[in-house]
Amino acid sequence: MTETETLDRNRPETATATGGERKRGIDRVIILLEALLRQRAPMRVGDIARRIGAPRSTTYEIVNRLLEADMLETVGTDGHVYFGRAMHLFGWAYSHHNAHYPRIIETLDRLAAETGETVQLCSLRGNKYVVLDCRDSAGPFRISSQVGVEVPIPWTASGRLLLSHMDEDAVRAFIPPEDYRLPDGRWLPQEEFLAAIALARQQGYSESAALADRFTWCLAAPILDGRGAMTLTLCFVLPIDTPEARRIELLALLRERAASLGLVGE
Amino acid sequence: MTETETLDRNRPETATATGGERKRGIDRVIILLEALLRQRAPMRVGDIARRIGAPRSTTYEIVNRLLEADMLETVGTDGHVYFGRAMHLFGWAYSHHNAHYPRIIETLDRLAAETGETVQLCSLRGNKYVVLDCRDSAGPFRISSQVGVEVPIPWTASGRLLLSHMDEDAVRAFIPPEDYRLPDGRWLPQEEFLAAIALARQQGYSESAALADRFTWCLAAPILDGRGAMTLTLCFVLPIDTPEARRIELLALLRERAASLGLVGE
DNA sequence: CATTTTTGTCCGATATACTAGACAGCGCGT
């Protein structure tokens, strides 16, 4: 049994607080940061200790060191901490390492501004889907999405595109069985998912209605990187009652913009 | 100055990083990430080890752990690593924790789009100045700025604003003496700097010509947070030959937009 | 006011994370 199982993304997050084990500081740090990301709000040291199953003394030690390094910062007056400025800089460096990341963001902005719809930049993280950035629609019934929250791949239109480089066996091995269970409790048949991937591959886009929830219609188009790999998608999240004519129009726009971002690669 | 000194502002010791000192993994991680930030480019593990003064075996151990956690990711085929996706998510969470951060970014975008000039969002990190985000002017002689690079506070117009809540003694204690030495070798008299801070406080903006370099004219205006503290500034970086009339116009625009971002606090 | 819970800090003991060094495989220049 390897102790590196610690931060695996499949962890149900509740248990695993099995005390008694001694862990490396670096592991604690990683677990701590991921716990903060899940919480999406400042936490107090005591709560963090409980959440990550670490001794209080250890947690104080680590939190204080991270505060010194600006990777965490205190929020408010009663001992809450959250991500610090250094994280912003590291993240910025990550994003902008890809030389045309600014162009992608500009496209995201323009799509949102021109259409007024919710637009997302999506990708994979491990065997989960994540939103890397988004622009929320401004309407009264805004559909907003959470950057950084991990979602089972089968729940998403983008996921079908992002897996389209894999063959069926690879997909079967990659997706944990429980991820086929949709939020409403239905089970998505694996064969249906595989067929959807094949369709996405063939069409060069993906569309899903009432998949992750009953109220949204998602359109996704791939951004090809310099080597032709498909690691990012642009995605519209529309109200499900969006008229077909508009959906078609938006899909065309999305595909055009996404395509224009690719190929220019290194 | 040896590179192994990295950027620890608090620990005066270290110095001979080559010595056989044993360090905690968590410290290594922090030093490693800051080294990567400075480098602003993917590095190979061997180079990292040398740069941060850590044993190779330790460096491999740490890098592999961070790769697992997605805090680093491999770039290319020959063992280069750089920040990973998790960093983006942590940094995004940091930025957007402030509820009106999106409004600030939108303002940054609009200022850049409307004026075509370089615009920056600035702040402090420890006793240094950093650019948190920027939009570079598109002109042929673009003045571009590096997000995340730490700069001595006296070199910047924004710095004068960001220190305006301190009294003179506090400033004297806060700024390391060598930071008064400008990039061209001139020494900025401390009294002159203190006077500039007082002026900035009184005017509610700050302006500097040919300070950090001979070719730029900087305009900075504060963004007040919910409690009236001044932790962020908006800043134009103009070519030094920008006509006065235009500078006045831009300053007014900048102050207006920056002011409109404040006060709406929590 | 008394009682309970939580916070932040400190300390000694010991399990272990880090280090030094070795090793095989690879690429490169001569």
Add this chain to the structure above:
DNA sequence: ACGCGCTGTCTAGTATATCGGACAAAAATG
């Protein structure tokens, strides 16, 4: 071919980082 430098992995030994628990002070509770 050879030597040289670099990479990535592995191992054993020990300096030390982590842990449990204790403590006072501060909040929360009744």
